[in-house]
Amino acid sequence: MGRLPQGSRRLGRAEARWQATGAYGCIREKNALSAFKREFAICYLLFAILDMKTPELPPFDYTPKPYTGPSAEEVLALRKQFLSPALFLYYQKPMMIVEGKGQYVFDEKGRRYLDGIAGIATVSVGHCHPEVVAAANRQNETLHHATTIYLHPNIAEYARDLAAKMPGDLKVCYFVNSGSEANDLAILMARAFTGNYDLIALRNAYHGGNASGMALTAHRTWKFNVPHSFGVHHAIAPYPYRGPYGADYPEAGKAYADDVLNLIDYATPGRVAGFIAESIQGVGGTVTFPDGYLQHVYKHVRVAGGVCIADEVQTGFGRTGETYWGFESQGVIPDIVTMAKGIGNGVPLAAVVTTAQIAKSLADRIHFNTFGGNPVVCAQGRAVLQVIDREKLQQNALQVGNHLIRGFNELGKKHDLIGEVRGKGLMLGIELVKDRATKEPAKEECARVHEITRDLGLLVGKGGLYGNTLRIKPPLCITKADADFMIEVLDAALTTA
Ligand code: PMP
Numbered sequence: 059m060g061r062l063p064q065g066s067r068r069l070g071r072a073e074a075r076w077q078a079t080g081a082y083g084c085i086r087e088k089n090a091l092s093a094f095k096r097e098f099a100i101c102y103l104l105f106a107i108l109d110m111k112t113p114e115l116p117p118f119d120y121t122p123k124p125y126t127g128p129s130a131e132e133v134l135a136l137r138k139q140f141l142s143p144a145l146f147l148y149y150q151k152p153m154m155i156v157e158g159k160g161q162y163v164f165d166e167k168g169r170r171y172l173d174g175i176a177g178i179a180t181v182s183v184g185h186c187h188p189e190v191v192a193a194a195n196r197q198n199e200t201l202h203h204a205t206t207i208y209l210h211p212n213i214a215e216y217a218r219d220l221a222a223k224m225p226g227d228l229k230v231c232y233f234v235n236s237g238s239e240a241n242d243l244a245i246l247m248a249r250a251f252t253g254n255y256d257l258i259a260l261r262n263a264y265h266g267g268n269a270s271g272m273a274l275t276a277h278r279t280w281k282f283n284v285p286h287s288f289g290v291h292h293a294i295a296p297y298p299y300r301g302p303y304g305a306d307y308p309e310a311g312k313a314y315a316d317d318v319l320n321l322i323d324y325a326t327p328g329r330v331a332g333f334i335a336e337s338i339q340g341v342g343g344t345v346t347f348p349d350g351y352l353q354h355v356y357k358h359v360r361v362a363g364g365v366c367i368a369d370e371v372q373t374g375f376g377r378t379g380e381t382y383w384g385f386e387s388q389g390v391i392p393d394i395v396t397m398a399k400g401i402g403n404g405v406p407l408a409a410v411v412t413t414a415q416i417a418k419s420l421a422d423r424i425h426f427n428t429f430g431g432n433p434v435v436c437a438q439g440r441a442v443l444q445v446i447d448r449e450k451l452q453q454n455a456l457q458v459g460n461h462l463i464r465g466f467n468e469l470g471k472k473h474d475l476i477g478e479v480r481g482k483g484l485m486l487g488i489e490l491v492k493d494r495a496t497k498e499p500a501k502e503e504c505a506r507v508h509e510i511t512r513d514l515g516l517l518v519g520k521g522g523l524y525g526n527t528l529r530i531k532p533p534l535c536i537t538k539a540d541a542d543f544m545i546e547v548l549d550a551a552l553t554t555a
Contacts, residue, residue, distance in 0.1 A: 110553065113546035115162075115170060115515055116539035122157045122164040130154040130166060148520075149512055158185025161536040163517070171512070172532070172540055175519040179340060179372040179485070179531040182400035183445040190403050193441035197434045205428055212436035219443055220409065223382060226391040230417040232410045233431035237371035237398030238266025240408040241334065243425075244394045245270060247412060248332035248365045251419035255289045256326040258318055258333045258359065262295035262523065264341035265334065265369055274334055277342065277523055291325045293317045295339065296347040299478045299489060300497065303348070311347065315354030322362045330364035332394075337384025340372035343522030344487025344529055346480045352388035365393035365416065371408075372485065375400040375442070376452030376534060379459045379483025387482065400534075403442045407435040451534035452483075458541050459483035462530065465545035473552040475500055475507075486530040488548075489522065499524035503555050510551035516544055 128136075134152055137145070155171075157164040161184055163173045173181065183190060197212065204210050217231040234240050245257055257274070259265065265274035272280065273287040276295075295301060296314035303310040322330055333355060339345035356366045373384025374397045381387050383395070393416055398408035406429065429435075446452060463479060466488055470476040477491035477500075490500035490507070504526045511518055519529035530544070 110550055113514055113543055113550060115172060115543055116537065118160075118162060118170065120159050120162075122159070122168050122170075125156050125166045125168070127156070127166070149509060153512065153517075160184040160187075161533045161540055170515065172516050172536070172543060174511075174516050174530050174532045174544055176531055176533045177404060178399070178519060179377065180399040181404050181533045182375050182377070183403050183442055183449070183451060184533045184535040185404075187403065187441075187445055189445055190438055190441045194405070194434055194438040197437040201433055203429075203432060203434075206426070206431055210431075210433050210436075212433040212440070213431040216431075216436040216440045216443075219440055220411065223443065224395065224411055225383075225386070227413040227415075228391070228395060228411050230412055230414050232412075232417070232420075232425075232427075233436070234408045234410065234427050235406040235429050236266070236408050237369075237396065238268040238271040239427070239430075240371070240396035240398055240410050241265045241274060241367075241369060242268060242270040243410050244367045244396050244412075245274070245332065245334065246425075247394060247410070247416055247419055248367060250422070251416045252329075252331045252363055252365060254329045254331040254363055256330045257290050258321055258326075258330060258364075259290055259292055260295050260335050260339070261292045262297060262339050262342035262345060263292070263334075263336060263369075264339070265336075279523065280341075289331075291321045293321050295342065295345060296351045297339075297342075297345045298348055299345075299480070305348070307348075309350070311350030311352075312354050314348065314351055315358065318355045319358045322358060326362070328362060330359060330362045332365040332367055333359040334367040334369055336369045336371070337373040337388065338378065338481060338485050340485070340529070340531075341521050343489060343527030344481040344485060346482065347388065349388070352385060352390045356390050356392075366390070367394040367396065368392035369396050371396060371398040372400070372531070376446050376455055377483055377485050377531070378481075379452060379456030382452055384482075384485075401442065402435055402439050405435045405438050407432075407439050446534070449535065454536075455483035455534045458536055458538055459486065461538055462486060462541045462544065465541065466548070469545065469549055469552065472549070475503055475552055475555070481530075484530070484532055484534055484536070487521070488528040488530070490526045490528065499526035501526045504528060506555040507548070507551040510554055511547050514547045514550060516547040518544075 133154060154166050155163045156166050161173055162170050164170055220231055221229045259274040261276040263276050265271045269286045273290045276292040294317040298305040298310055303313045359366055368385040370383055376382050378384045385392055394412040396410050401407050466479040470479055475490045476488055477497055478489045481487050490504045492498040492500045501524050504520060508520050521527050521529045
């Protein structure tokens, strides 16, 4: 076992088991004690009967700074009073993260966790990577801000380096601050360039929380009851596990793509501005498209005069392992690519990259974004690109990701709750079902697994319309030993849930 962080202590076997009950979260709640004792007793017994060993995090030679700020309870009270009730928290006992290093985060008590979700696929090269921190600090001390009305080397050099990572004619960058903004700009470009209005997106997609992002998103969870979707049509999600064409359906990719053609013919004037899709649907539960899907769709869309937009907000920058961009594994080159999250390792940086021809469509008017291309975030973004290449993080994502997929598939032989393991590289999902034949979503079980993994020192995400898919998207620097820990924790959680 590794050196323990300052202020933390090694969990006793009984205590770790106790935490693993998932009831830990309700200990501070009034009247919850008897329920807690009951659950605790059951789970303690289970662990004892199964003689399960408490999974141990791999050693890590790092001591977090002593934390002296307000307690988690105080922060929660402030949040309740001063922040929007629309914000949601993971876990019955909300978790406070005060420090991060590499693939790990620390809570206010100094306890270390493996970050298996990376701030939702955002921390790409690892928390507080020294080179990324140094690049941002250097720029912070020199000049925080200058908009694009002046020249600054950072935005220009960064755009050159980002364009060098793109295939085909995708060579012109526009920087913004979030994925929602990037998608908003992308569909503006698509409409301005084509002169068409209708857009096709996919059901089960997530593209943002602003008005246009919400329009493209197709999940009741994220859509407010306001008019927002003018001109947007949603095709069937190419979701082999739940959709009409399963993984063994011959030419499933083509069959799903036919629905896009059907929409063009029946729901639009036969001309469209464009098509947008995530390369793997992230929020929707890591839904991975059948081979050939995007190739067929792109053909239909281009015949109808539209452009093809790839939302690489989660799948970009090597996360999917096989390729640098998620769309590449479908053998296509989009006309517009949107990026956010992993691009900046956690700072508000996002981009739209397109061809010179499409980019010109915005030159008819002025389009301005105050913070887009800010010198500090551009310095950080450039350092991220360099670290991904130098540390071979894409290759690491492939190797560790394949190791995880093998491990999760092994767990599938043991735990009937696992309906499907899917994804690529370090963009993985495990869909849980109550019954493999009916595929009834195991929502409550997924929530329990989620709680227990946290108690055992692993943070993962949840997703899908029914919240029954575990989402695993760690920083790209995780190791095989971390992956083994993850598999062990999931094994224990699935056994106890
Ligand atoms: N696209 C995708 C695929 C996303 O996952 C998200 C965020 N979850 C967005 C767009 C919106 O990004 P942001 O939250 O930065 O606006």
